[in-house]
Structures are given as C-alpha cells and as structure tokens.
Amino acid sequence: MKPVKVGLLGIGTVGTGTFNVLHRNQEEIRRRAGRGIEIAMVADLNTTRATEITQGRCRVVADAWQVVNDPEIDIVIELIGGYGIAKELVLAAIANGKHVVTANKALLATHGNEIFRAAQDKGVMVAFEAAVAGGIPIIKALREGLTANRIQWVAGIINGTTNFILSEMRDKGLDFGSVLKQAQELGYAEADPTFDIEGVDAAHKATLMAAIAFGIPVQFDKAYVEGITRLQSCDIAFAEQLGYRIKLLGIAKRVQNQGAEAIELRVHPTLIPAKRLIANVEGAMNAVLVQGDAVGATLYYGKGAGSEPTASAVIADLVDITRLATADPEHRVPHLAFQPDAMSDIQIVPMSEVCTSYYLRMRVKDQPGVLADITRILADGDISIDAMLQKEPGDGESQTDIIILTHLTREKHVLAAIERMQSLPTVLGAVTRIRMEELN
Ligand code: NDP
Ligand code: HSE
Numbered sequence: 001m002k003p004v005k006v007g008l009l010g011i012g013t014v015g016t017g018t019f020n021v022l023h024r025n026q027e028e029i030r031r032r033a034g035r036g037i038e039i040a041m042v043a044d045l046n047t048t049r050a051t052e053i054t055q056g057r058c059r060v061v062a063d064a065w066q067v068v069n070d071p072e073i074d075i076v077i078e079l080i081g082g083y084g085i086a087k088e089l090v091l092a093a094i095a096n097g098k099h100v101v102t103a104n105k106a107l108l109a110t111h112g113n114e115i116f117r118a119a120q121d122k123g124v125m126v127a128f129e130a131a132v133a134g135g136i137p138i139i140k141a142l143r144e145g146l147t148a149n150r151i152q153w154v155a156g157i158i159n160g161t162t163n164f165i166l167s168e169m170r171d172k173g174l175d176f177g178s179v180l181k182q183a184q185e186l187g188y189a190e191a192d193p194t195f196d197i198e199g200v201d202a203a204h205k206a207t208l209m210a211a212i213a214f215g216i217p218v219q220f221d222k223a224y225v226e227g228i229t230r231l232q233s234c235d236i237a238f239a240e241q242l243g244y245r246i247k248l249l250g251i252a253k254r255v256q257n258q259g260a261e262a263i264e265l266r267v268h269p270t271l272i273p274a275k276r277l278i279a280n281v282e283g284a285m286n287a288v289l290v291q292g293d294a295v296g297a298t299l300y301y302g303k304g305a306g307s308e309p310t311a312s313a314v315i316a317d318l319v320d321i322t323r324l325a326t327a328d329p330e331h332r333v334p335h336l337a338f339q340p341d342a343m344s345d346i347q348i349v350p351m352s353e354v355c356t357s358y359y360l361r362m363r364v365k366d367q368p369g370v371l372a373d374i375t376r377i378l379a380d381g382d383i384s385i386d387a388m389l390q391k392e393p394g395d396g397e398s399q400t401d402i403i404i405l406t407h408l409t410r411e412k413h414v415l416a417a418i419e420r421m422q423s424l425p426t427v428l429g430a431v432t433r434i435r436m437e438e439l440n
Contacts, residue, residue, distance in 0.1 A: 001034075001035045003035060003038040004037050004074050004322050005073050006076075006318065007043070007075070007076050007098075008042045009043050009044075009067060009068075009077065009079060009080050009086075010064075011044045013306070014307060015044070015079040016307055017309075017310060020308070021311045022039060025315075033323060034323060037315075037318050037319070038058075041067045041070060041073060042059070042067075043064040043067045047061070064085070065092070068093045069096065073098060074325070075322075076093040077314060078102040078103075078107075079102070081107075082107070082191065083104075087111055090115060091118055095118070095122065097123075097124060100125070101127045101130075103314060105128075108218065109204035110218075112211070113218055116336065119335065124329075130310045130311075130317070132208050133205065133286040134160065135306075135308075135313050137300075138209070140316070142154070142209060143336075143337040146298070148295075151290060151291070151292050152254050153251065153291045154251070154290050155278075155289050156205075156206070157285070157286050157304075159250075160285070160305035160306070161189045161190075161305065162248040163281065163285065163286070164183050164283050165180055169233060170233075186306065188284050198226075198227035200225055202248055203250065204220060206250030206266075206267055207220040207265065209252055215336065216343060216345075216346055222348035225268075226269065227248070234401070235432055235434060238359075240274070241389070242271075242387065243274050244279075247269070247272055247278070247281075249272070250267045251265075251266050252264065255355075257349045258353075260347070261346055262348065262349045264348070264354050268435055269435075270434070271435070271436040272439055285301065285303060285304060286301070287299060287302075355410050357407055358433055358435060359432075359436055361402070361404075362401070362427050364402055364428060365398060365399060366400045370402075370427075373426065374424070374427070377417050378404070378417055381420075385406060386405045387405040388404050390402050415433075418431045
C-alpha cells in the first residue's frame with residue numbers, strides 16, 4: 001500500500017521532533033499503522049533551517065498554503081501555533097478534505113467548536129493528543145480508556161514551564177526570571193511565555209479536558225485563570241512547613257451549584273498535601289489525576305513539553321488517523337468523546353460560587369487584639385479555621401506573618417472577609433490567598 005502523505009506546517013521545536021522521530025522509528029511505525037507514513041512536504045518561514053533539518057528527505061516550502069492546497073497531501077500537521085494563520089490553515093485543510101493533527105491548544109480552546117463542526121461536516125478527523133500534557137496520552141485515556149465512567153473531576157499539572165519554575169525556585173532558591181529564561185531555552189515555553197506564567201496555557205488544556213470529560217462544548221471564555229506571577233517564595237516555604245506543596249493546577253470538576261449540576265473550570269496556584277503523588281511531580285513533568293465513578297482515581301504522568309515528548313503524541317495521532325482513515329466517519333471516536341448531537345449544556349460555575357479551602361497569609365502589627373479581630377471577621381463570614389500558624393517576629397521587628405488555613409468556604413465569602421481584614425489598621429498590605437485541594 002502507498003504510504004500516507006503528510007504535510008507539516010512549522011518545523012520548530014515540536015515539528016523538528018516529529019520529523020526526526022518519524023524517520024528514526026519509521027519501520028516500527030509502519031508495522032503499527034499498517035502503512036508507511038511519509039512527511040512529503042514541510043512549510044516553514046525559515047526555509048534554510050527547515051532544509052537543514054530535513055536534509056533533502058522532503059520538499060521544503062515557505063508558503064504553508066502550498067501544503068494545504070496540495071491534492072497529494074492526506075494529513076496536515078499544524079505546528080505553527082497561535083490562532084491567526086493557524087486557524088485559517090486548519091479550516092482550509094479541512095475544507096480540502098484533509099485530516100488534521102495539531103498540538104495547538106490555544107487554537108482548539110478558543111475555536112474548537114467551529115473547527116470540530118467543520119471536520120464533522122466534512123467527514124475528516126482533527127486529532128490533538130499533543131495539545132494537552134505533551135507526551136502523556138491523556139486525551140486517549142479520557143476519551144477512550146475511561147469511556148465507561150462518569151468522570152467526577154480532572155485535576156492536573158498541565159504546564160511544564162510553570163512547574164519547572166516552581167520546582168527550581170523551591171529547590172535551588174533561583175529567581176523567577178532566570179528560571180523562566182531556562183524554560184524558554186529548553187523549548188518548554190510558549191512563543192508568548194505570559195501564556196505559561198499567567199495560567200492561560202493551562203486553562204486552554206483544562207478547557208479541552210473539561211469538554212471531553214463532561215461532554216460540553218469548549219468554553220475557554222468561562223474558565224477562571226490565575227497564574228504564578230504573584231506567588232511569593234515565602235508562601236512556597238510556609239506551605240512546606242504546613243505539609244503542602246504549591247502547584248499550578250488545572251481543575252475541571254462536576255459539582256452541585258444552587259441545586260443544579262454544574263462544572264467548575266479553573267486554573268490557579270493550589271496547595272496540595274505534600275504526601276499526594278501529584279504533589280511530587282517536579283520540573284517540566286506533567287501529571288493528570290482523573291476521578292471516575294467506576295475506576296476511582298487514575299494518575300497519568302510524563303513529559304508535558306519539549307520536542308520529542310510532544311512529537312510522540314503527534315505521531316500517535318498520525319498512526320490513529322492512518323488506521324481509521326478508511327473507517328466510516330460515523331464509527332470513529334467523536335472529537336470530544338460524546339456524539340456531537342449528545343452534548344450537554346451543563347453550565348460553568350462562576351468563580352465567586354466555587355467552594356474550596358484557603359491558605360490566607362497576612363502581615364500584621366505584633367500587638368494585642370490583632371488575632372481576635374481577624375478571627376472575628378472570619379467567624380462573621382461563617383468561615384471555619386482549620387489550622388493557624390503565627391511566626392515569631394524577627395529580632396527588633398514589630399511585624400509578623402499570620403497564616404490561616406480554612407475549611408471549605410465559598411470564594412465570595414473569603415473575598416469579602418479579605419476585604420474587611422485589609423481595612424484593619426493592624427493588617428499591613430494585601431492578604432495573600434491561595435486555594436487548597438485535598439485531591440482525594
Ligand atoms: P516553535 O515556535 O518552535 O515552532 C513554530 C514554527 O512555525 C517555527 O519554525 C516558525 O518559523 C514556523 N512558522 C511560523 N509562522 C509560520 C507560517 N505562517 N508558515 C509556516 N511556518 C510558520 O513552536 P513549538 O514547536 O514550540 O510549538 C508548536 C505548537 O505546538 C504550538 O501550538 C504550541 O503551543 C504547541 N506545543 C508545544 C509544545 C512544546 O513543548 N514546545 C508542547 C505541546 C504543544 P519561525 O521560527 O521562522 O517563526
Ligand atoms: N508551554 C507549554 C508548557 C508547552 O510549558 O507546558 C506544552 O504544552
């Protein structure tokens with residue numbers, strides 16, 4: 001049988017890994033796919049670099065439209081990134097009847113509904129295993145392996161850059177800026193690294209996982225997004241003393257809100273008990289914990305970013321498409337796991353209604369009555385204290401830190417209490433608030 005012809009758009013970090021792994025393991029991959037898979041054309045703005053990487057093994061062009069419009073190409077791999085030209089190229093490839101593989105979570109989290117609908121109408125596949133958690137086959141696990149389950153929640157460390165930054169800051173005492181630079185050099189960070197550090201990238205991935213886990217449309221605009229830029233190293237240290245680790249978590253959870261079923265979709269720094277396996281996921285590694293009603297908890301761990309780990313997922317999609325290309329489109333696994341006409345309109349909960357426990361840290365004047373005022377405010381807000389830590393003031397200092405861990409509380413009540421605390425003359429500056437999850 002003739003090999004499947006693939007056109008690759010963008011031969012940067014992931015594109016290079018894809019090209020190299022596909023060549024290195026081509027015989028193994030052919031035996032698995034039942035057909036050879038050949039990258040016949042590569043488009044990249046930098047044709048000199050693309051030619052060096054491909055070494056005459058395929059055609060190199062600067063214009064990605066040549067690939068998308070070439071009738072010889074069966075599958076287009078989009079590895080350019082962003083939602084500008086990438087969106088136009090993906091939609092054009094679909095319109096031309098080509099299957100698409102992409103690692104572009106930004107594109108799918110914002111325009112996924114349109115893209116999946118177009119693919120459905122045309123009878124082609126859009127595969128995106130690499131878009132969530134790099135090399136970890138979490139899409140496959142959620143969409144197929146766990147298909148018997150009613151998923152209760154998914155919580156993951158799904159951004160390698162921020163996990164790398166938090167780990168290096170904690171273990172080596174390095175500063176934020178220099179670790180971010182390292183992450184960029186290692187190819188983990190997005191073209192715009194604010195997507196990583198402000199939690200946007202993790203929210204793109206959480207949005208896709210929520211859609212697949214709960215059978216809802218992709219709704220990135222409803223996700224709550226908070227990154228790690230406001231985290232202070234003292235909070236990382238206090239959390240350790242209290243038996244917790246701080247991780248940037250992407251969480252999608254089925255809950256009851258005002259008597260109706262709803263979904264929480266949120267990304268924020270989170271205190272997790274240090275004894276949990278996921279709390280010990282370090283560096284650029286990712287991990288996703290899924291709670292299903294039948295299977296219980298399952299944990300998926302691996303490299304969430306980088307050239308070849310991500311290529312591993314891209315190529316898995318190529319093999320899947322090669323195997324399924326001749327199957328009746330009705331019998332393929334739906335893009336978002338549920339049949340398109342059986343999606344749910346279950347609502348996303350506004351962040352103010354979300355219930356979690358909280359870590360609160362406040363800098364206070366070391367004088368009588370301070371603690372009483374703070375605990376009174378918490379009691380007025382019906383916020384129950386789980387644990388408290390007061391640091392000794394340093395020599396000659398008249399200020400200290402108080403750390404309070406609360407029981408489960410609604411976000412809006414905590415925000416109201418924080419506002420009142422911050423108005424006390426004895427509370428100095430802003431109160432730090434970090435959410436907590438037990439993940440059990
Ligand atoms: P890179 O920036 O390394 O690669 C993108 C490539 O696309 C560059 O070579 C760029 O050329 C080229 N390019 C840009 N515009 C065009 C265009 N109009 N036509 C043809 N080529 C173009 O990105 P990554 O490989 O890191 O990421 C690719 C995608 O994979 C993104 O969506 C990213 O979010 C996703 N991803 C990345 C992971 C990673 O670890 N890096 C992991 C998982 C997903 P030039 O450099 O000349 O601009
Ligand atoms: N910038 C992303 C990360 C790449 O750091 O996780 C993988 O999606």
